[in-house]
Amino acid sequence: MGSVLSTIFSNNEKARARRGGLRLKPVGLGDLPENCLAMILNHFDPVEICNLARLNRAFYRASSADFLWEPKLPENYGVLVKKLLMLYEYDHQFCLNDIYGRLCRPIRISNGTKEVWCEKRTGGMCMLVSWEGMKITGIHDRRYWAHISTPQSRFHTIAYLKQIWWLEVEGDIEFDIPEGNYSLFFRLHLGKPLESQARLGSSNNHLVHGWTSHPVHFKFSTSNGRHAMSKYFLNDQGKWLCYHVGEFIVKDSFETTKIKFSMTQIDCTHQKGGLSLDSVLICPSNIETSAMV
Known part of the structure; x- marks a missing residue:
């Protein structure tokens, strides 16, 4: 996942760049928009997401998306957070990946x-x-x-x-x-x-x-x-x-x-x-x- 992918420019773009004397920079996954990266991360389990978040800043920011973590949390995570973590205002203080991490620690x-x-x-x-x-x-x-x-x-x-x-x-x-x-x-x-x-x-x-x-x-x-x-x-x-x-x-x-x-x-x-x-x-x-x- 961390290796740079092949250039995604079309053949026409490459040809125009050669005629203009431009040098194309290879584009990798880290150059994709955060929402696209988050959609890719959605196919991995929590441990894999955390490992991918270490690749670069783009992956790290994308790994914090709430829609990634809500389906991975227990259905009644709101009840568990209040009873186990005593965080009655958790939705205003923590992202869902923070909640997931804290619930994974023995309490x-x-x-x-x-x-x-x-x-x-x-x-x-x-x-x-x-x-x-x-x-x-x-x-x-x-x-x-x-x-x-x-x-x-x-x-x-x-x-x-x-x-x-x-x-x-x-x-x-x-x-x-x-x-x-x-x-x-x-x-x-x-x-x-x-x-x-x-x-x-x-x-x-x-x-x-x-x-x-x-x-x-x-x-x-x-x-x-x-x-x-x-x-x-x-x-x-x-x-x-x-x-x-x-x-x-x-x-x-x-x-x-x-x-x-x-x-x-x-x-x-x-x-x-x-x-x-x-x-x-x-x-x-x-x-x-x-x-x-």
Whole structure:
């Protein structure tokens, strides 16, 4: 895109220029009017637009056109701006590309237990719910749970289950989720996450027990009547995994969506332990989860 295109003068113009002894200057994309450049940029996604804006001043100015960014923003971006950015006069202070950029930065809500942001390439709304924003049986009893600081979590802390008979985790969300198809995941790790993952095999395996006898049950329900349930035997140790619970559809961007979710393993015939709980992830179904957490 940054290379100079071939001269757009017609053959007659070239001939007249040669007879008059004129030397034609090649014309490139940067010489096009800003509105034309903006129409070209409209065919690219937000990340590509931002990269092209670095080519020259013409592209930079064209990349600020509001008609480029409005269809890329969530349909209810006005509501999100007021709730998340507290900008009640945003339309007078910021261009829509500024709004897009600010919504793509993670924003903490609910006393820091939830994080909301727009995925920068698609504009899809994503949300993380920390374990601290959930109701967990025995979470404050040190015989059962430990709270561990770690850079492996976006919230910088996780809940580590030492051992318990009755595992029950519940949570809920109430948010103006934009229209679209979404997936819900639990982010878990068998074993205690250490700074050196190479040490997991020698120091952590004996602490993990009770997850292959009976499956862990995951489920959620939404205010629009959607229910989903899944179950997994947990046996993959030494790495963070996002366990897919199910999908749901939001049809009205301007109606608050309520979601209740849970994770349980309540068979009391054996103890289980050695499980790390980080968060619950909600994101558009077409987004790769590995880049979200």
